[in-house]
Amino acid sequence: MVLHLLTFSTFTSSFIDLLEDEGIGENTYFILGGDERHTIIHRDNIRLSKRPTGFFERIKFYLDLVSCSHSSRKIVIHGLFDIRIIGLLFLQQGLLKKCYWVIWGGDLYRFKLAKKNVKNWVYEILRRPIIRKMGNLLTYIQGDIDLARKWYSATGKHHNCLMYHSNIYKEHPLKERELDNVVNIQLGNSADPSNNHLEILERLLPYKNENIKIYAPLSYGNPDYAKFVMDKGSSLFGDNFIPQIELLDFNRYLEFLEKIDIAIFNHDRQQAMGNIITLIGLGKKVHLKNSITPWNMFRTMGITVYPASKIELTSIEKSTSLKNINIIKNKFSRETLVKQWSGILNHE
Structure with a gap:
C-alpha cells in the first residue's frame, strides 16, 4: 500500500x-x-x-x-x-x-x-x-x-x-478573438503577497491610457491582501483593472486564460506553474522573473519566456507561439x- x-x-x-x-x-x-x-x-x-x-x-x-x-x-x-x-x-x-x-x-x-x-x-x-x-x-x-x-x-x-x-498540456481549441484591439493582461495567480502585484501595477502605469484590461485572479489566498490589490488596482487603472474573485471550475478557467494576451508572474520563487504551463501551451506571452528556477528550465527546453522586469505590450510572434506550444505539448503530456x-x- x-x-x-x-x-x-x-x-x-x-x-x-x-x-x-x-x-x-x-x-x-x-x-x-x-x-x-x-x-x-x-x-x-x-x-x-x-x-x-x-x-x-x-x-x-x-x-x-x-x-x-x-x-x-x-x-x-x-x-x-x-x-x-x-x-x-x-x-x-x-x-x-x-x-x-x-x-x-x-x-x-x-x-x-x-x-x-x-x-x-x-x-x-x-x-x-x-x-x-x-x-x-x-x-x-x-x-x-x-x-x-x-x-x-x-x-x-x-x-x-x-x-x-x-502541469500538463491541455488540448483546447482557441476561439477567434474579437477585433477590439484590447490587450488583455493577467497579473499573478492568487491573493498571495508573493505575487508582488504592486510592483507590476506600477510598471504598467506608462500604458495606463492604452487599450488594456488588467485581470488579477484573487479567488484564493489572503483576503486582506486581495482587498489591498483591488483598491490599488482600481485607484491606478479604474475600470481597466478587473479582479477575479470567483473560484472558477477547470473549463471556465481555461476560457478565461484563452482570452489573455500577456501574463505576468512576478514571484520571487517557483510558483503558479500550472498557470504558466497552461498559458504557454495556449500560445500566450508569459513574463517571469529571470532569477527563479523555472526561467532556466524553460530556456533550456527552448521555450521563449520574457523577463518581468521589461514589459512591452507587443504580441508574441506567431512562430514563437507555435514553437512554445509544440514544446509544451511534447514535454508536458498526460x-x-x-x-x-x-x-x-x-x-x-
Whole structure:
C-alpha cells in the first residue's frame, strides 16, 4: 500500500482520479484539511481528516496516522507544510527512507521567505533533518533539486515527475478573438503577497491610457491582501483593472486564460506553474522573473519566456507561439505524467 498525505487543493481531486482511473498503484489517500471549497469524489480508500481539537481526538488521529505510515510500502508527501506530518517524521526518522517529497515550491523556499520569529525558527529546526534524510525528491524542475541540496543538504534520489494534472498540456481549441484591439493582461495567480502585484501595477502605469484590461485572479489566498490589490488596482487603472474573485471550475478557467494576451508572474520563487504551463501551451506571452528556477528550465527546453522586469505590450510572434506550444505539448503530456507515476509507485 502507498500512503498519500495531501490537503484539499486545486490538484487533489484530479490527482486521485488520475491514479485510480489509470490503475496506478494500490493507494490510500489521507487528506489533512486545506481549502474545502475543492470537492473530492468519495472513494473507499480516501480518509478525510479535519484538524483535531480535543485531547483524545488528537491522540487517536496521531495513532491512526502512525499506524498507516508504518504499514505502508511508500509514503508520498504532497507538500511539506503540515506540522503534524513534520512532527511525525521528525520523531520517526526511520520512515524517511521510504518517503517521497513532492516539492511544491513554498515548502522548499519557506525558510528563505518566512518571517523571522521563534515559531518559524523551531519549524525549520524540525524540517531540516527531515529534508536532509528524505529518501526521494519529486519535481520536474532541476533548479529546485539543486536548491534543496544546497540549502538543506538533501541526499534523496531525484525522480523527474510532472506531479499533477495541472502541469500538463491541455488540448483546447482557441476561439477567434474579437477585433477590439484590447490587450488583455493577467497579473499573478492568487491573493498571495508573493505575487508582488504592486510592483507590476506600477510598471504598467506608462500604458495606463492604452487599450488594456488588467485581470488579477484573487479567488484564493489572503483576503486582506486581495482587498489591498483591488483598491490599488482600481485607484491606478479604474475600470481597466478587473479582479477575479470567483473560484472558477477547470473549463471556465481555461476560457478565461484563452482570452489573455500577456501574463505576468512576478514571484520571487517557483510558483503558479500550472498557470504558466497552461498559458504557454495556449500560445500566450508569459513574463517571469529571470532569477527563479523555472526561467532556466524553460530556456533550456527552448521555450521563449520574457523577463518581468521589461514589459512591452507587443504580441508574441506567431512562430514563437507555435514553437512554445509544440514544446509544451511534447514535454508536458498526460502520457508522460502517467508513465512517471507508474514508475514511482509500482517500482519496488
